[in-house]
Amino acid sequence: MKFVIEHLSKSFEKKQVLRDINFTFEEGKIYGLLGRNGAGKTTLFNCLNRDLKVNNGNFYIEDESGVRREVVANDIGYVLSTPTVPEFLTGREFLKFFMDINEKSIQNPKSIDAYFDSMSIDPEDRDKLLKDYSHGMKNKMQMLINIIAQPNILLLDEPLTSLDVVVAEEMKQLLRSLKRDRITIFSTHILDLALDLCDEIVLLHHGELEVVEKTDLDSKEFKDRIIAALREEENA
Amino acid sequence: MHKTLRISFSLKNTYRVNGILFSLKQIPLLKRLLPAALYKAKGLKIFANIVSVLWEVVSAFLGKFLYFVTMVCGVGILYKELPENAVFLHILLILTVIGSFMNTHLFNPTKDKYYAMILMKMDAREYTLVNYFYSILKGAIGFLPFTILFGMDRGVPLWFCLLLPLCIAGMKLTYAAITLWDYEKRGFGYNENKLSKHVWGCIALLLGVAYVPPAFGFVLPAVVPMGIFLACIPLGMASITRLTTFRDYYAINKELLAGLTNQMDSTARAQLVKQVNEKKISTDTSITSSRKGFEYLNELFVKRHKRILWNSTKKISYVCVFLIAAVLVGIYLLPEGKPAINEIVMTWLPYFVFIMYAINRGTNFTQALFMNCDHSLLTYSFYKQPSFILRLFQIRLREIMKINAVPALVIGGGLALILFATGGTENPLNYVVLIVSILCMSLFFSIHYLTIYYLLQPYNAGTELKGGTYRIVLAATYAACFALMQLRMPIMIFGIMTIVFCVVYSIVASILVYRLAPKTFRLRT
Structure with missing residues (x-):
């Protein structure tokens, strides 16, 4: 499976944020999306998730035999940096609701408690209202909902910022274990995190996507190259 | 000293001018015409400055x-x-x-x-x-x-x-x-x-x-x-x-x-609104639901927001019952007032549009819906599937109609009773029209608020109210209801007009929601 974006552009009034995005993402990899503040990372995600209407361009999923099909809502899981969960439900109720309405699309469903276990959410927290969950727990809940349905594409918008070190490490492990059979695109400002977790580094600048080849660079040289590429924007 | 005065003036002036420009930018049609670099535009700035200075003098x-x-x-x-x-x-x-x-x-x-x-x-x-x-x-x-x-x-x-x-x-x-x-x-x-x-x-x-x-x-x-x-x-x-x-x-x-x-700070303010809404969630742990899927979601939502939905509609109904009883007692004690009250009931139906507007729980419902439910669920793509959006719309519409119908029936029934007690009317159909049209008004407001919420979803992910059109529609609704307060018309004519309008509006609204809501019911960015 491939996820192909072609000539995607998006502008707000006269400001062109995404100029001409052309990229092919491949299954089984975690892509680290880097870009400076205001480069348009969140805009790109919002466009892919169809929260924003694009001005131009297209994106679709291409299977092994090269057949293209439109991306539907179920293909995408989108995890935001500030986790949002329906405050009036308990963790268990949210999960039950989600599994109820997606019963057809969830393959090999597990029991609700098994899902909680997989996220290391404590038994005593499972029946608390989500409004009383801590930031980290809300984040786990959001991640859990997004991965149960096993989306083909997982978009993560700085999901590990503001998590404590233990939860962040758990999340990293989880993402590594999930990368098979899907495309994970991970936006972050933390270069070391991107280098540690991601298989490919993709830069968003000048409103375009471009991959940074690692080839035979060591990690210091690779870092320098990324910074240089991003800095170049200032002089452009 | 002189410098301080000058600085404070120019400061006050700057934010007044920017405030004027900002409000211009909120008007949907004007918004497109105004340049993005609005706050730099000289002509507009001069205009806003004149307005600001005039205001200082006039005030x-x-x-x-x-x-x-x-x-x-x-x-x-x-x-x-x-x-x-x-x-x-x-x-x-x-x-x-x-x-x-x-x-x-x-x-x-x-x-x-x-x-x-x-x-x-x-x-x-x-x-x-x-x-x-x-x-x-x-x-x-x-x-x-x-x-x-x-x-x-x-x-x-x-x-x-x-x-x-x-x-x-x-x-x-x-x-x-x-x-x-x-x-x-x-x-x-x-x-x-x-x-x-x-x-x-x-x-x-x-x-x-x-x-x-x-x-x-x-x-x-x-x-x-x-x-x-x-x-x-x-x-x-x-x-x-x-x-x-x-x-x-x-x-x-x-x-x-x-x-x-x-x-x-608008984000801080939005945060505050969010917290206020979170406080409305009942923490009663005995609340559960045996339903499934969206009905399950809806039932839990309504039960946990009972305080702002059912309890307040009950309170309103009790007050209405009390007022109607008071009028009936009044009629009994002062029979000479009967013709005047009969006349009022027969011709003041338009006035009740405003009353129904005032007691409608629609905006409270949609606000709680957004703040405590949709705000978060709309960030999940499964929730945005067209069939799901429409399914939930139906369930919610049913729910808000039920909530609003209680006081409407009380008021409609009460008015019919008052009409009867003050000497009645030649045409018995008046009673029916009275009750049905009041109910229709209540249904109209229920549909109206939910429809504009689904079509113009005005909030962004930070729970700030962003939609200018939404605000204008709300203001126009108020203005229209207020204007109707001045109108006097016989029950039969106004009642039938109300019923027809309500039916037509419901049909149009349903078509619009079915056509557009899957696209419009999104978080604003």
């Missing part, structure tokens, strides 16, 4: 004019038997006392103070004093033409009319000095927008003293207010020393403006 006089026309002289006309000058001075004196602590400028938490002293770190003492004396001066100048105009008209000597603005300023200065002294003694910060119960009691008492005794033929002889007013001039002058030697202006302002931070 100095307009308020004072209205004050004299209504509160002082307008009410004064009622006391015909008493000497005009005494009534004028009596009322003016008491109102000035009230004004001296309700309208202080010094203890009014305003944005310009926040910008200047807290954000821009201007010298608090200098900024406060310069602006305070400016406002006192502006007030005195604003008063002058009207003390002369209205004072002489009421037989107050010219020399005193000329001194009156100074007397009023003196009283304000005196009160300010006393408050500062009190602050030094007790450390208690005064805020004119957060008055205590005692202060409100004092205001009520003073208003009573101003207006009640003249109604019974008692008024202070003119010399008394004149004496008190004149005494305020030396007192005020002495207070100026107190004000200028006071040192803790920064501390006072810091305390005064503390509450403003939340209002200033």
Whole structure:
């Protein structure tokens, strides 16, 4: 499976944020999306998730035999940096609701408690209202909902910022274990995190996507190259 | 000093001008025409500047004019038997006392103070004093033409009319000095927008003293207010020393403006609204649901928001029952009022559009829906599948219709009962139309609010209200209902019009929602 974006552009009034995005993402990899503040990372995600209407361009999923099909809502899981969960439900109720309405699309469903276990959410927290969950727990809940349905594409918008070190490490492990059979695109400002977790580094600048080849660079040289590429924007 | 005044002016002006430009940008059609670099555009800036300066001048006089026309002289006309000058001075004196602590400028938490002293770190003492004396001066100048105009008209000597603005300023200065002294003694910060119960009691008492005794033929002889007013001039002058030697202006302002931070920052304000809404969620752990899927979600939502949905609709219904019973008892006790009430019920149906508007829970429902449910679920793609959006729309519509229908049935039934008790009507169909049309009004508002919520979803991910069109539709709804209040029409005609309108509206709304909601029901970005 491939996820192909072609000539995607998006502008707000006269400001062109995404100029001409052309990229092919491949299954089984975690892509680290880097870009400076205001480069348009969140805009790109919002466009892919169809929260924003694009001005131009297209994106679709291409299977092994090269057949293209439109991306539907179920293909995408989108995890935001500030986790949002329906405050009036308990963790268990949210999960039950989600599994109820997606019963057809969830393959090999597990029991609700098994899902909680997989996220290391404590038994005593499972029946608390989500409004009383801590930031980290809300984040786990959001991640859990997004991965149960096993989306083909997982978009993560700085999901590990503001998590404590233990939860962040758990999340990293989880993402590594999930990368098979899907495309994970991970936006972050933390270069070391991107280098540690991601298989490919993709830069968003000048409103375009471009991959940074690692080839035979060591990690210091690779870092320098990324910074240089991003800095170049200032002089452009 | 001169520089401080200039800076505070240009600061106030800048945010006023930007405020004007910002509101222009909120108007849906105008928004497209205005350039993105709006705040840089010279022409618009000049226009907004003119508006802003005009406002500064107009506001100095307009308020004072209205004050004299209504509160002082307008009410004064009622006391015909008493000497005009005494009534004028009596009322003016008491109102000035009230004004001296309700309208202080010094203890009014305003944005310009926040910008200047807290954000821009201007010298608090200098900024406060310069602006305070400016406002006192502006007030005195604003008063002058009207003390002369209205004072002489009421037989107050010219020399005193000329001194009156100074007397009023003196009283304000005196009160300010006393408050500062009190602050030094007790450390208690005064805020004119957060008055205590005692202060409100004092205001009520003073208003009573101003207006009640003249109604019974008692008024202070003119010399008394004149004496008190004149005494305020030396007192005020002495207070100026107190004000200028006071040192803790920064501390006072810091305390005064503390509450403003939340209002200033739109994200913080939105956060606050969000928290308020979260508090509405019932924490009762016995609440469960045995349903499935969306019905499960809906049932839990309604049960956990019972307080703002069902409980309030019940309260409204009880009040309606009580009022209807009161009218029925009234009719029983005063049978001669029957024809008048019968006439009212027969022709005042349009009035009830406004009442149904006022008691509708639609906006509370949609706000809670967004804040506590959709705000988060809309970030999940599964939730945005067209079939799911429509399914949930149906369930929610059913729910809000049920909630609103209870008081509607009470009011409709009650009106029919009143109509019957006051002598009835020749055409029995009137009863049916009455009940059905009131119910239709309630259904209309239920559909209306939910439809515009689904079509114009006005909030962004930070729970800020962003949609200009949504606000305009809400305002237009209010205006239309308000206008209908003035209309008198027989039940039959207006009732049938209402029913037809409601049916047509529901059909159109359903079509629009089915066509558009899957695209429009999104978080704003």
